[in-house]
Amino acid sequence: MSSQPVFIVNRTGPRVALVDPAPNAGKHIATAMQLFDSMLWAFQGLTQLPWTKSAPLNADVIVVPQGFPEEQLMSWNADRKLVVEIVTVPTEPIPDLGQYVLTYPFKARQALELLLRLETRLTTPTDVAVVGRGQPQGNSPDHQRGKWEFVEILRTLNPSLSQKDWFVGQRNGESLFWLSGDGLTYLTAPSTAQAIRSGTIDLSDVVLVPAHGSKPNPILRARASIELRWFAGYYASEQLAPWLLSAMQYNLTRWPDFGAIRPAPSQIRIAAVLSIEPISLSQLVERSKSSLPEATRTLNALATCGALAVVESQSVAKRSPRKTSATPRKGFTRFFLEIRKHLGLGV
């Protein structure tokens, strides 16, 4: 599975400021800040966007040591900056500050996941025009974001992480599945897999809990987790995912394993259209002859599988016309109808 679900071509990456701890803050907090600083450097190429360091004034994200004055944090928050507090003693984030907390000692994976979460937050439009327009009251942007929590956790899993570290997917304390640390394989009971595939199980509030060395039950069948990703993204919402925009053009950077997913014919058609050229949602609906909800859900599923890239329209080179294969005597439209009917393929 790709670690880059969606990237924005030519976008300048986030700017981050690291605030030095006070001289009397203690050795641990200084070490924690240095550790985060070196991880920021080490993660170059692993994050979806290039991070650069800057002064707090110009930063999108400010990393502060524990105990930093609350008034200053509130001032930055008012300027729409995101704040990460690195702590050595577990603490609760300050309410309503949208603050992130990283507790030392932290693992590289935790720091990477935090950066990826911050990237998602920074690239999520605050006005979410697609979601807001004409939606029922229960479909506010915040409500929408809640639907995507599990998907966003999946997006932070990285194939470079260890396959042998297992996570347990839990919902309301009930274990639903086991997911390998590299995010490529999951194990579950056939009935749960069926519920995931049919959308009868709500995955939005599933949490991943580290298995701490425990191993999955060997009677559970291993499945490609692309299936879990696809259906989590597909059923999350009929609106575009918070990190997708209807005005942008997308194209397919890789095909998800449809052998594991078994998508509907309309979904194969949508993927095929996206594989030919960059295209916006409205163009996708027209060219794939799909409904808007189906195109939207499929776009969400493809993005969750890390199969899409955003392409700025001015960067799209005009393709040369495709070379011709043989052309059916009665034209392609009739040919496609006839061959699909003959083979019993859905249209």
Place this chain on the structure above:
Amino acid sequence: MAADQELKIVFTGPMGAGKTTAIRAISDLPPVSTEVINSDKETHAKSTTTVALDYGQLVLDGGTTVNLYGTPGQERFSFMWEILCRGALGVVLLIDASSETAMADFRTFIEYFRRIRYDQPFVIGVGRHLSQDGYHLEEYAKELSTHEIVAPLFEVDVRHREDVLLLVQTLLCVLEAQVVEASHAS
């Protein structure tokens, strides 16, 4: 528009990948195979192998015929690959992931077929091999990415007709998207 252009779908891949099986799964007629006793048991243990081609056929309602060709698997017959692929609606590449040479085979075939025609609809089926050890299709995906190829890459079992149909359906969808794009461009 020519009246007598041959419509064909080509199945390719190394020896033992399942080309004959795939054609048999969807052909209207029992496939014609030019198989002989396999003298290359070191490469593959199967008893017979295709030396020229496999041939199957779909005869559609309106009388249109679509020919299905399976290429010989051995690289020494690669001159046949190009002949068969010329003018094809698309190519289905099959790989037997359990073979020791699977990745090398994969590399050989994708390089060869992309050279023949880079924009020809091209779908890849890798023989199912998901096990408790994990999911290995990722290695093939990385290889495709290295070659900057965006092509459908699915785990399949060509002994199952629905898996062969998934490959053909995808091929048709890609071809259809190309035709629609060409009509918008013109």
